[in-house]
Amino acid sequence: MEDHHKKMQSDSCDPDRPTHPGTFPTCEAGRSDHQPAERSVDFPVSVVLPAGGHRERTGLQTPKQFCLFMGRPLISYTIQAFERVSWIQSIVVVVAREHMDLMTDIVQQFQHTKVRVVPGGSTRHRSIYNGVLALGEEGRLVADKPKVVLIHDAVRPFVEEDFLYKIAMAAKEQGAAGAIRPLVSTVIATTSEGYLDHSLERAKYRASEMPQGFTYDVIYQAYQKCSESDFEFGTECLHLALQYCGTNAKLIQGPPTLWKVTYKRDLAAAESIIKDTLSRSACAITGGSAQAVTLAGALQEAVGALNMLHLGGPDVSNGRIWLSRAGLGPRDRLGSVSVSVDRLIGAIPLRWPELAVIPDLTGENGWYLLKDWNFIQVSVNRSCLSEVEALLTDLEAAKQALLHPLVVILVLLSGSDELSVSGRAVEPEAIMDLASAAKLRNILLYGIQLHQSKRDYVIFRMVAHLSCLAHNKTAGNTCSVPCKERLERSTRRSDAGSLAAINHGQARFHAHRSHTSSHSRPDPEQTVLRGAGRILYY
Numbered sequence: 364m365e366d367h368h369k370k371m372q373s374d375s376c377d378p379d380r381p382t383h384p385g386t387f388p389t390c391e392a393g394r395s396d397h398q399p400a401e402r403s404v405d406f407p408v409s410v411v412l413p414a415g416g417h418r419e420r421t422g423l424q425t426p427k428q429f430c431l432f433m434g435r436p437l438i439s440y441t442i443q444a445f446e447r448v449s450w451i452q453s454i455v456v457v458v459a460r461e462h463m464d465l466m467t468d469i470v471q472q473f474q475h476t477k478v479r480v481v482p483g484g485s486t487r488h489r490s491i492y493n494g495v496l497a498l499g500e501e502g503r504l505v506a507d508k509p510k511v512v513l514i515h516d517a518v519r520p521f522v523e524e525d526f527l528y529k530i531a532m533a534a535k536e537q538g539a540a541g542a543i544r545p546l547v548s549t550v551i552a553t554t555s556e557g558y559l560d561h562s563l564e565r566a567k568y569r570a571s572e573m574p575q576g577f578t579y580d581v582i583y584q585a586y587q588k589c590s591e592s593d594f595e596f597g598t599e600c601l602h603l604a605l606q607y608c609g610t611n612a613k614l615i616q617g618p619p620t621l622w623k624v625t626y627k628r629d630l631a632a633a634e635s636i637i638k639d640t641l642s643r644s645a646c647a648i649t650g651g652s653a654q655a656v657t658l659a660g661a662l663q664e665a666v667g668a669l670n671m672l673h674l675g676g677p678d679v680s681n682g683r684i685w686l687s688r689a690g691l692g693p694r695d696r697l698g699s700v701s702v703s704v705d706r707l708i709g710a711i712p713l714r715w716p717e718l719a720v721i722p723d724l725t726g727e728n729g730w731y732l733l734k735d736w737n738f739i740q741v742s743v744n745r746s747c748l749s750e751v752e753a754l755l756t757d758l759e760a761a762k763q764a765l766l767h768p769l770v771v772i773l774v775l776l777s778g779s780d781e782l783s784v785s786g787r788a789v790e791p792e793a794i795m796d797l798a799s800a801a802k803l804r805n806i807l808l809y810g811i812q813l814h815q816s817k818r819d820y821v822i823f824r825m826v827a828h829l830s831c832l833a834h835n836k837t838a839g840n841t842c843s844v845p846c847k848e849r850l851e852r853s854t855r856r857s858d859a860g861s862l863a864a865i866n867h868g869q870a871r872f873h874a875h876r877s878h879t880s881s882h883s884r885p886d887p888e889q890t891v892l893r894g895a896g897r898i899l900y901y
């Protein structure tokens with residue numbers, strides 16, 4: 364007989380095959396050129412984020428919800444994940460009384476909307492109850508009262524809209540719904556003397572995770588009726604709904620990203636995921652010029668090829684990968700470059716599953732301002748700095764740089780005539796000045812000047828630089844990319860780290876020409892630049 368008390372609905376993902384380690388989905392997985400599917404939720408949904416904990420298990424001075432990642436508190440990432448969901452009307456953040464001012468400052472600094480801050484209690488249940496009460500406070504418009512309340516630990520920053528939608532819809536239908544994950548360890552019961560009493564059959568049990576969802580009336584009644592012991596020692600809201608309202612929660616298996624930051628090691632894991640996510644997509648802006656579109660297309664193809672490799676994709680013959688230039692047949696390879704697979708994988712920190720190419724950021728393309736965190740401005744004319752200034756203005760208006768560093772890479776395509784006189788189409792000082800101003804706005808500007816080379820080996824190297832820059836974009840991180848010879852040597856060691864040796868604060872670049880080009884210029888010129896505003900010349 365089916366166990367009707369535990370309706371389990373497995374999520375689309377296979378529980379034994381975790382999806383990609385937690386990322387901050389900025390839109391539905393997959394193609395970046397589609398806006399996230401708008402979901403129709405025809406009832407008001409609000410959120411309670413319990414954040415009133417005192418961090419005993421991390422052993423840190425700072426409560427884990429306020430620990431900084433890329434200059435931003437963990438709780439701000441969680442709030443942002445909910446703010447992005449258009450069908451969520453309000454968010455109540457519950458913090459300890461002594462953190463009320465701090466939390467208010469965070470809301471203001473990162474310009475969070477939809478957020479109210481209320482004081483927590485001595486236990487998690489008390490904090491959650493305070494949040495539920497705040498949502499139904501007398502005096503608030505009845506229309507504001509939510510039909511469904513999502514409850515989610517503030518220290519679980521990797522929450523996905525898809526799953527929130529499933530929990531909210533199930534909660535509306537069933538009265539309560541909760542996230543579950545397969546148990547990793549077996550649960551055993553112990554005797555008072557510390558011996559094994561019995562072991563539970565792991566396959567019959569699941570780990571209860573967050574988010575959970577309840578109709579407002581169910582969670583309000585549950586807390587109204589529960590005991591002091593529940594408030595003091597309980598850890599499970601679904602149990603309160605069953606115990607005090609007779610509401611059987613629908614259980615939905617969620618992705619592995621639902622984990623909770625609990626111990627100090629979880630902070631390191633969270634930081635790694637946040638960094639990985641922020642460098643996972645890029646948008647090339649071409650201004651519509653044919654040359655820029657060709658270059659951006661080649662870059663897109665090169666990145667795609669690299670990622671195909673990374674994902675074990677096909678397309679390598681005899682252990683070698685051919686990078687083909689956009690729009691040309693397979694025979695027209697990118698220059699005559701063939702790079703052995705191991706050197707390619709070892710040589711480039713592969714980070715971009717997607718590189719969108721658009722002419723500008725107007726109209727529907729404005730959406731990319733809210734999604735991407737790496738922008739490549741491809742320009743073919745000398746007025747490129749005004750294009751970059753316009754992009755920086757758009758990014759500032761979109762307020763994304765408030766939340767984490769953004770990377771803008773100017774790729775200036777210049778023909779031989781622009782270079783013949785000054786050797787550069789744009790003076791480095793002009794870019795450095797612009798970069799210094801941008802850095803004050805948490806935007807890191809880099810410059811790459813690309814000579815119209817006959818041999819396109821440089822595009823491969825440019826891909827190396829772009830992915831390295833975007834991957835190591837945290838303020839102060841720089842990557843020094845050795846010149847070709849050192850690149851050859853380092854990739855023979857097929858160690859990405861040796862290619863992108865990280866020097867903090869100062870970058871030493873070797874400007875160079877593609878050595879195979881019949882137009883190769885004089886010996887590599889060494890340019891020492893500080894901070895953002897680095898310029899690479901090809």
Ligand SMILES: Nc1ccn([C@@H]2O[C@H](COP(=O)(O)OP(=O)(O)OP(=O)(O)O)[C@@H](O)[C@H]2O)c(=O)n1
Nearest residue numbers: 413414415416417418419420485486487490517
């Ligand atoms: N009195 C409390 C205790 C916990 N929480 C929140 O409930 C969530 C899950 O709790 P937990 O991971 O245990 O956080 P802490 O209580 O801070 O951790 P510890 O148990 O190690 O002290 C966290 O977002 C925490 O801030 C809360 O709002 N009020």
Ligand SMILES: O=P(O)(O)OC[C@@H](O)[C@@H](O)[C@@H](O)CO
Nearest residue numbers: 487516571572573598599600
């Ligand atoms: O005990 P903690 O406060 O760390 O965790 C609280 C909740 O996250 C935990 O009980 C989930 O299993 C959801 O019920």
